[in-house]
Amino acid sequence: MQHAWLGNYELSSTTCTGLNFARHSHDECVIGVNLLGEEKVWLDRREFQAGPGSITLYNPGQIQGGGAADGAPWQFVSLYVTADQLAADLGLAHLEFDCSLCFQPDLAQRLAAAVTGSLSADARIRELNEDALVVLLGEVVSLSGVRLPGSAAVGKSLISRAQELLAQQLHQSLPLDQLGDELGLSKFHLLRAFQKETGLSPRQWAMQLRTRRAKGLLRQGRAAGEVAHDLGFADQSHLNRHFRAAYGITPGRYQSVVKR
Template sequence: MSGLRLAQLGDLPGFEVASATLGGHSFERHSHDEFVISANLRGEESVWLDGRTFDAGPGSFTAYNPGQIQGGGVAEGQPWQFVSLYIAPEQLATMLGLQRLEFERPTERLPALACAMADGVERVLGDDLFVRQRGEECLTLLLADIAHAMGARLPREMAESGGRIAQLQEWLAADLARQPSLDEMAKYLGLSRFHLLRSFQKQVGLSPRQWSMQLRTRRAQALLRGGLQATEVAHALGFADQSHLNRHFRAAYAVAPGSFQRAVR
């Protein structure tokens, strides 16, 4: 199957992802206003960039700064699959806690990172809200590794006090049905999205989304024990519907909410 799938991430324009399967395709020379970061999953891409040529096979990243003239593709009849991120310059700098940045190297072979990026993109192109949010978190964290591999200099990691992370946990726990976006959480703490995720994961061992979801399923247990019906529990805790609650409850406790309720009453 060939084609191109696109999605926007975050609350504001300026961060898009794409997954493409384009057998035997080539792009005319062109440029972008955004940073373009691509991971080649299948096919031998021949790249033209600002007068230089190079090859990027499976597992290779290509990273283009805004305004760079690029072109290329794969030979006729050759399968080609890749995933890409398109990020506005100010967005990428802010997400990584920088004033500005520029990629020094246009390509690097990083197969493990390419697989991780492909997995993150696939998640954000799915239908489940929680899975999409987790994909957004994963891609945001990967950006630092990608930028470092491509020669961008990153600031030293900020040492966040336990108090700030605890503050976010209290804010999330106060209204589990609210489910703020990653941008809203970062704004609440006055941190970049990357530093929020890195600090939270380092201290708690989970991402904010994962921590919030485990608390929601734990609260669901208490409500079910109290006799509330599963449909009411799903609504009270901000699940899209009962099937959404069922999926995450079963993943956490290996039993459906209805079966759990019957067993404990």
């Protein structure tokens, strides 16, 4: 089992054989994605099966239990978050799931991939997957029967302000909560509006700007390690990965070319 916290989300990824859970409850909302195997679920005096591609949803305090049959392979990911936090992230005053099971294989795979990415040892990868998780959780909550608030159009000026704030803090990662508070938007609304305007999440946009500015500094002859530090890359190898992905050349090779 892998287990970690990502901001306010508690995440786990489990691969096992014949695991069973006694009847229990949680203080948080629980969202589970079944990737392999058949899970037999007991929930509030009801029983049902959740096979691969199923997303299970539990409200705080609901009594649940179950698992896979003895000897049967089972793989799943789980996400735990308080109802108040999830509601705030999605721009809701209150949140309660109206159904317990959704069969959505494509969404299940995307959600599982985001949870797995959020367990990465690379902080930047974790942050990018946090963005993805918020958007995907909006889809999950909508499928569960909860109606998300309508998103009023966000003008270009507000997105431009978001870009200004990101640019001012390139040396460090600007938390989505802080950026949303500055703009008066929920995380979900911010991500959806920013992506609609730019085609990127705020963190992806900040990374491309960070990489572009690195190119300018390298052209001036600045040392790659110094550039990486000043622009908020985790280290020089982190700069190397993003620079090569963007421009098809390493920072060192780029500097040797422009010196000619």
